[in-house]
Amino acid sequence: MAVPFVDGFGRRVKYLRLSVTDRCDLRCRYCMSEAMTFLPSKELLTFEELDRVARCFIASGVEKIRVTGGEPLVRKEIMQLFRSLSRYLADGRLRELTLTTNATQLSRYAEELAVLGVRRVNVSLDTLDPDKFTMITRGGLLARVLEGIAAAQAAGLAVKLNAVALKGFTEDGIDDLIGFAHAGGMTLTLIETMPLGEIGADRIDQFLPLSSLRRQIEQRWTLVDLAERTGGPARYVRLIETGGKVGFITPMTHNFCEDCNRVRVTASGVLHPCLGQANAVNLKRVLRGDGGDAAVMQAIGFAVRGKPHGHDFQIGPGGRPALARHMSATGG
Ligand code: SAM
Ligand code: SF4
Numbered sequence: 001m002a003v004p005f006v007d008g009f010g011r012r013v014k015y016l017r018l019s020v021t022d023r024c025d026l027r028c029r030y031c032m033s034e035a036m037t038f039l040p041s042k043e044l045l046t047f048e049e050l051d052r053v054a055r056c057f058i059a060s061g062v063e064k065i066r067v068t069g070g071e072p073l074v075r076k077e078i079m080q081l082f083r084s085l086s087r088y089l090a091d092g093r094l095r096e097l098t099l100t101t102n103a104t105q106l107s108r109y110a111e112e113l114a115v116l117g118v119r120r121v122n123v124s125l126d127t128l129d130p131d132k133f134t135m136i137t138r139g140g141l142l143a144r145v146l147e148g149i150a151a152a153q154a155a156g157l158a159v160k161l162n163a164v165a166l167k168g169f170t171e172d173g174i175d176d177l178i179g180f181a182h183a184g185g186m187t188l189t190l191i192e193t194m195p196l197g198e199i200g201a202d203r204i205d206q207f208l209p210l211s212s213l214r215r216q217i218e219q220r221w222t223l224v225d226l227a228e229r230t231g232g233p234a235r236y237v238r239l240i241e242t243g244g245k246v247g248f249i250t251p252m253t254h255n256f257c258e259d260c261n262r263v264r265v266t267a268s269g270v271l272h273p274c275l276g277q278a279n280a281v282n283l284k285r286v287l288r289g290d291g292g293d294a295a296v297m298q299a300i301g302f303a304v305r306g307k308p309h310g311h312d313f314q315i316g317p318g319g320r321p322a323l324a325r326h327m328s329a330t331g332g
Pocket of ligand 1: 031068072122123124162164191194
């Protein structure tokens with residue numbers, strides 16, 4: 001077994017978010033601009049290269065891989081990758097393989113994902129109002145997402161919902177979203193919008209601090225803070241009336257980095273040890289060089305040791321993004 005990846009602050013990296021595409025069939029207004037330029041497909045890591053990245057991380061102690069994007073399920077023949085990654089689940093090298101998806105393609109893939117050993121999926125869903133959904137995603141159909149969620153649950157996958165909190169959008173309808181989530185046995189996690197990439201709008205106009213959304217939720221429901229942590233940045237409450245949980249991820253109003261155990265690899269093979277900082281190592285060059293897995297692991301180790309202590313998200317002057325790269329490019 002290789003030496004585990006530990007950063008300069010003693011945090012052990014156990015969790016890889018692996019992006020497989022920067023493309024998406026939606027254009028959520030907080031994530032993308034209307035006219036995005038996407039990577040040419042030859043820039044993407046091949047499935048063999050993605051599998052090799054996974055193997056090298058697993059060899060140094062990564063226990064959990066989340067496949068993401070862009071929308072991971074729009075990449076052509078994506079099940080090939082899940083099939084090859086599921087080998088690591090089957091032989092016990094990997095504890096968990098999961099994905100984050102907008103659920104538009106889940107009806108098609110849920111069953112096979114479950115067969116391959118995926119146990120849960122995170123679905124992004126910001127509203128239950130069909131018109132608001134179409135507006136925020138610039139053209140998406142809510143019904144398709146709801147079908148995808150139902151298909152995932154029918155296939156035995158546990159579903160968690162994520163919603164980005166947006167000013168003037170989320171407040172009205174939050175109770176419906178909570179009710180829907182909890183009636184279906186799903187935890188709903190709310191996320192403050194982060195200033196990643198140019199989106200053709202002022203980030204300040206979108207920003208809704210979760211402290212204010214929580215105050216609103218408290219007027220309708222009884223919240224009990226939970227000590228429970230899932231190793232991620234969310235803090236959870238239980239709602240007495242439903243018995244279900246709501247999570248709060250507050251990158252903007254509280255720094256959540258002290259026990260961060262994750263790194264991200266983009267679809268083009270750039271390793272970002274921190275979502276909110278510019279540090280990066282080009283893994284693709286190493287993967288396509290002749291140094292073998294040893295060189296790949298050395299490059300990963302170098303990046304991990306340079307993992308910044310934390311992000312410093314701030315919305316720039318005029319509501320400009322803190323970082324030029326979009327969430328869809330880094331892998332959310
Ligand atoms: N397409 C998939 C989806 O939407 O779940 C996976 C990729 S998406 C980039 C991953 C997550 O990032 C989603 O939950 C999305 O809501 C979130 N996200 C995108 N842009 C964001 C931003 N600027 N701030 C906070 N969260 C964002
Ligand atoms: Fe696509 Fe996900 Fe970004 Fe929405 S949040 S545009 S679904 S990548």
